[in-house]
Amino acid sequence: MTRKNDAIGRKTDLSAAPEASVSIDQIIERLWQRPGFLLRRCLQHTSGAFEQSCSELGLTARQYDYLFVLDMAGEMGQTELAGALGLDRSTNTLVLKILERKQFVKRKIVANDTRKRLVSITDHGRSVSRQAHVAAGHAIQSLTNALDAGEYQQLIDLLQKVVRANSDQSYSCQEPSK
Secondary structure, three states, rough: OOOOEEEOEEEEEEEOOOOOOOHHHHHHHHHHOOOHHOOOOOOOOHHHHHHHOOOHHHOOOHHHHHHHHHHOOOEEEEHHHHHHHOHHHHHHHHHHHHHHHHHOEEEEEEEEEEEEEEEEEOHHHHHHHHHHHHHHHHHHHHHHHOOOOHHHHHHHHHHHHHHHHHHOOOOOOOOOOO
């Protein structure tokens, strides 16, 4: 097994897979050292809590992100919306079609550029968004119950740092202006 120091000086095992004789406890211990695994578990937890709370609204966490943005913006270009959310064009179009079918948003062609679409939230979408806002707060709280205010801010700061460090990647989202 080759070992090297990782970015923060810890020894990292670079072998492709653990030995066959490793116990389940050792495997779980290794999983709990992988940031991708932990981030995915946190996302599963918050998304699951959100979607359970919003099941009667027929809204997923990703769909709520759209309504959240549009509730504040009122109307924006489809491309700008994708950029704000860090989504590719095809995913953006798919989600917007679903939201349009549910009558949460409406899209219209820009008069002087038939390739452009403006997206706006409907009254029904605004109502659903505001109902879902409570569920979103509960989902965040379920994630952060184990953290004090300083730790929560540190978590947000660290996640923002990771996102910014990878902002040159495709599908990166827009950063807040300072």
